[in-house]
């Protein structure tokens with residue numbers, strides 16, 4: 001499997017797209033900065049949100065039981081899934097029991113993580129993602145590239161092409177108003193025809209058994225108000241203790257995600273609609289393993305706002321698909337290896353360790369520290385390629401011998417001045433493709449130090 005660097009190479013090959021992607025996300029990051037600065041108690045909010053999440057995660061078993069009991073009291077059927085396969089089977093069996101043929105789904109990264117759509121489609125069901133960005137990537141048969149802005153990598157002209165092919169819009173049309181209206185009409189038909197609605201969950205409230213779903217398009221509301229069957233798929237880490245804590249997260253979520261004061265629709269579901277049926281599937285899928293890890297437990301506090309992606313200089317320049325993980329960017333580079341360290345071993349290295357992600361995270365996850373820990377862990381597990389371990393071993397030997405180090409420096413300073421350019425800048429040296437070495441100094445730091453000390 002290609003690593004992050006190889007896939008990023010493909011993304012940056014289209015220079016215009018790479019620059020525009022970088023600028024678009026930086027614009028969102030700016031909006032986040034402006035609106036967060038408008039709240040004097042912003043840092044207090046972050047600290048409190050962080051403490052509440054850490055407390056909840058530390059008492060997760062107790063809160064999960066409380067949530068299940070209260071959800072059942074509201075008339076909800078609660079299911080437990082230990083992994084993605086179980087989750088998919090549970091959802092499929094509920095749908096089959098109700099003879100469902102058409103499903104509308106509102107954005108849920110958990111169902112992406114479990115690859116629910118292909119599972120349902122293989123059983124003959126039609127699944128329509130109803131978030132506009134998700135629908136665009138679904139029609140293009142590709143995964144989202146961002147958790148909040150799934151189609152941020154696609155230009156409006158390309159959306160026009162997709163809609164022309166699938167929705168019959170005019171060829172060459174790229175006016176956002178026209179395309180959005182076409183999508184609205186298309187999605188409305190699907191909402192009206194659906195037999196069931198599937199949603200994700202932003203927050204599960206232990207003391208009430210209710211769930212909260214945040215969207216900007218109201219698609220979760222339509223998708224659950226029209227069909228009689230509602231299935232909510234929820235990662236076990238989405239819990240908060242009580243409704244009193246909710247305002248903390250709703251204030252932080254939208255501001256951190258898109259720079260909005262509040263998400264347009266914050267929908268509360270406390271039991272099925274009259275005459276309807278509601279199921280909640282609680283999914284582990286590796287989360288308990290993260291809970292058991294002192295190094296990475298804090299990553300379970302994530303509220304999936306995407307702020308760490310918008311600020312990350314690597315994500316902005318390499319695009320979400322280069323991470324090959326449901327959640328990309330800094331937090332994805334922690335969660336990906338936690339699920340499969342071998343498959344995602346390159347992700348913790350897709351980081352400049354600038355710490356910007358840690359600075360913006362609304363729940364104060366120590367992202368860049370965890371990424372550094374993952375690098376060590378990947379080395380310890382023997383997952384680093386030879387091209388990285390061999391030079392490090394050589395350099396370790398050199399650093400342990402001051403004489404050899406001084407001699408090596410002398411040779412290198414001479415050689416760098418005399419070597420033909422192609423010997424340094426060639427396809428074997430990926431580093432040199434984007435950078436120029438400064439001219440080699442005439443003497444070493446050690447010589448200079450000795451001289452100036454005299």
Ligand code: SF4
Nearest residue numbers: 302303305306308361
């Ligand atoms: S790690 Fe923090 S900044 Fe990144 S998505 Fe999660 S909550 Fe947002």
